[in-house]
Amino acid sequence: MLKLLLLTLFATNAVGQTIYQCRGTNGRVSLQDQPCPDGAKTELSRKSIGQQNAEYRAQPFVIGDQKSAERRASGIICPSLRQQYQNNLASSERAMLRKDPAEIQRAAEAVRSAGAQMSKHRCE
Structure with missing residues (x-):
């Protein structure tokens, strides 16, 4: 792990x-x-996912456009998602040091979930 x-x-x-x-x-x-x-x-x-995401966020914002609203939301949401992901990684490392299988499983699932959210919102 x-x-x-x-x-x-x-x-x-x-x-x-x-x-x-x-x-x-x-x-x-x-x-x-x-x-x-x-x-x-x-x-x-x-292009890598990072470049695709950077181009996605760099597109101009158009009022009333659903895709523009999603890009705008991504810029607002990503910092907290990144922090949550980092916290979950740290928690996972602590769980591995304790060698508790149930805790390791919960921590791994939290990391996976946070990563999926970052992917959904195109965070890097």
């Missing part, structure tokens, strides 16, 4: 990357974090 939590923390470092799939002149395909060099064809460009 501790390994999963650590993996989750380190995985957030890659949130801001775009992955480019490039096909070189020799036909070889490579994945990289930089745009394809001259002479290579970009076949696929994927």
Whole structure:
């Protein structure tokens, strides 16, 4: 369980990357974090969830538009959701140190729930 939590923390470092799939002149395909060099064809460009969320929040606010209202709410709600997630992670770590299976299960579910809420509101 501790390994999963650590993996989750380190995985957030890659949130801001775009992955480019490039096909070189020799036909070889490579994945990289930089745009394809001259002479290579970009076949696929994927944006990370972090970049998609940043673009989502950067869209202009239009009064009366449901999507704009959701983006606005996301900016207001996310700080408290982030804090709740961090608190749940800390609680989970304490539960693992106590080695109480029931407490570990409750803490893990709280972390999962908080993460799902952050995802729903497109928080980073």
